[in-house]
Amino acid sequence: MTQESTRKQAAPMSEAAFTLLVQGVLDYGIFMLDPRGHIISWNAGAERIKGYRAEDIVGQHFSVFYPPEDQASGKPQWELETAVAEGRLEDEGWRVRKDGSRFWANVVITALWDEAGVLRGFGKVTRDMSERRAAQHALSERRRLFNHLVQAQETERRRIAWDVHDDSIQAMVAVAMRLELLAERVPESYTAELHRLDASVREAIDRLRSLTFRLHPPGIDRHGLIEGLASHLDDVVGAAWGMAYTFEHQLDHEPAPETAITIFRIVQEALLNVHKHARGSRVDVHVASADGGIVTRVVDDGTGEPMSRDGARDHFGIIEMRERAETAGGWWSMHSRPGTGTTVEFWLPNPRPVPATTSEPAEGAP
Structure with a gap:
């Protein structure tokens, strides 16, 4: 058997295998549209994601998957026109299942041309991104709650600092x-004791002033993380x-105020x-x-030796550091060996600010 005849026999088998592969994919809806947008093929993944059986959907226009507001605005036709002009289009947005529920989809539409340059239709790949989007929303909600927590903590710290200072x-x-x-007025025998009392009171005043500074150090909420840390280290x-x-510090961008405070x-x-x-x-600090x-590392x-050896307060300080980092979605660790010092290291997420977007209907809304 010649190589050419072998190739001719293998080609139909390869095409059949490819068709079998596409039809069996469950994680992606893969189907074809004719040049006007009508569905001409349907795979198992499309049935799982969208809820239509092949006999129910083949022949219908693909705009049936779009919410009413997108249909009214002409988005389906615009996507086909864009795919023709640019070769492909990728989009994320709401799509509608057979039962009317919405899901968040990633969609790729590719224009398909024959050897003569005639448009034969479109290949369309859809992926259900609802779980990922729900996870992103959960992360955003956690971030929002974390921001509120930090703001509440700092407000309470400021209140306590002012009360201690003013009262x-x-x-x-x-x-x-x-x-x-x-x-100056009592007998000399009492003077020494009064001076000791006076010294104790002044030491207590110094400790309270130090406490108010730790509760609400100047600068961090006005000048940002790097300047706030530099000032604290210097002072x-x-x-x-x-x-x-x-x-030392190398930051891509300034963190959000709540992250900087943490x-x-x-x-x-x-x-x-x-x-x-x-x-x-x-001590060396690196951010x-x-x-x-x-x-961030503090070395x-x-x-x-262990920092918590002197009692419950010090142990609480270590717990507080770890809980602050983990509440912010990060991690914290401490490494120490006798004679070599201690390293406190932690990581916090620092996403770039995302521009505000218009509100969207809730997932699953009809």
């Missing part, structure tokens, strides 16, 4: 002033704690743990875009 601190400052006056780590530090709060807690426990002289989000050169 508690001012009251204690008044007590300190009265102790000073009293120390607190460098000036107040006297530690050496480096700060990153700032986790870094703030990690730095506080370094100051309280690491007994090191240096960079990665994998559609922002990865110290301290003892590498």
